[in-house]
Amino acid sequence: MSDSDKTPSVKLPDARDISRTSFTPHGINRGKGSLKRPANKAELRKQRIKQTGVGLLVVAIIAGVAGGAWALTRPEQNFTVTGAFGKDPKISWPEVAPYTKGKTEKLITGSGDALKEGDTAFIHFETYQWTGAKEHEEKSSSYAEGAATTLPVGGEGSGFKRLDDAVKTAKVGDRYLLTIPVSELGDTAEQTDLKKTDNVVFVLDVVSKQYEITGTQAEQTDAALPKVTPNKDKIGDAPTVEIPKVDPPKELVVKTLIEGTGPVTKSGQTLVTNYAGKIWRDGKEFDSSWANGAPANFPIGVGQVISGWDQALVGAKVGSRLLLVIPSESGYPDGNESAGIKKGDTLVFVVDVLGAA
Structure with a gap:
């Protein structure tokens, strides 16, 4: 992760700039040499906010659901999303202007654990800037980056209320399509390169959650082991x-x-x-x-x-x-x-x- 305070050139969420709650651990890394580590959690949070520009705190899980196609048909739209859960999705776009009202569409209903306040969700996502009837551009893809990211459930969240609200009620295995007009972004919109008529479009897979270590530790009786x-x-x-x-x-x-x-x-x-x-x-x-x-x-x-x-x-x-x-x-x-x-x-x-x- 860069230590630069500059706003990134791509101001929509970029998987390369999104933190994955991680540093490279030199005790298990195959290579040699000292490696830089973040100072503490508070500093990590500040760095993430600076680097994403929109405050997207998406930080590193498991669901196997067969792929398929989901047609979302309404008078004003006809989105089709194809591809296996957890894999790079493909979108067929409606040839209409971006929406003036946001939408949250659940494309797959998962069978895993329900998320709750205080959990950390592990997600794959793809984001697009939708600017016109035939104009849309992919801005970021954790699928392409090859690693799921994490998102806190509740609290500060991502900076995108519609995304946060979807994750709050999600189960592991859910897939969502979110369309978010600039009007929903509030002050965040000022930090992006979006025009007033644009939408941010997310395809989002909730692949797992972070588990806590709980329970009673097994008794250790072998004196020859630590x-x-x-x-x-x-x-x-x-x-x-x-x-x-x-x-x-x-x-x-x-x-x-x-x-x-x-x-x-x-x-x-x-x-x-x-x-x-x-x-x-x-x-x-x-x-x-x-x-x-x-x-x-x-x-x-x-x-x-x-x-x-x-x-x-x-x-x-x-x-x-x-x-x-x-x-x-x-x-x-x-x-x-x-x-x-x-x-x-x-x-x-x-x-x-x-x-x-």
Whole structure:
């Protein structure tokens, strides 16, 4: 994410400028070297507002619904949207002028969890600027960017009231078509390059929600493995990890400490996690999303992170907390100097799987 305070040249929501609640975690990234991280949640929020220009705080999950076509026929319109849920949609446009009144159309009714105030929705979206009967331009697509984004349910929301209202009443698996005249944007319109007669058009898929870590942690009886103690105030906050003074195991160890209630993760998805990593040798914490103030997101099962993560996290249930002990050959066989990891070091992670898309 750029630190520039300048208004972006494309002032409609741009998936490249939309935050994905993420930093690149150097403890699991395959490459070497130090990486920049955001300072804290408040600063992240300020950066998102500045960069989107319209205050679209769309931040990283799972639904499999067969594709189809939905014809929305009224005297003044005839939109047709085709394409599988969660995949890049195709729109047939009505040859009419943009609307003077906004519309919210539910194209698919999902069967997943209903969203509620305080949740974080994971969405795919595509936006268009609609300027005339035969004039419309795609401005942004999270489908094309290859990663779902997230949107807080309630609170500050996105800056688009019609979008926020749709998500407030949505279920995972819903698809919407939203047409939003400039007149609905209020002060936000002044920050865009829209003309007074234009519409913003969204196709929106609610692919998942972010799960909290809840429940009782399983008892740990193996004294040869690290002991994880939950935060006494809130179980989803950073736990304490104590590494025993014994030799580490030679094989990959994956222990489910808390089993989530969400869907099972699949190879190729983007995971959203909180995690902390330590070095077995000296107990040093070399990386932590909790300490850095924001969950991390990354593709899983496709060789973009250390192999121990690819092996351990594909097939985990969203909402789970896992203990991972990763031998050197599944982590950093040659070490990672910037993280203080030496050749041959065994790594220990506690990972909370918050979402997947």
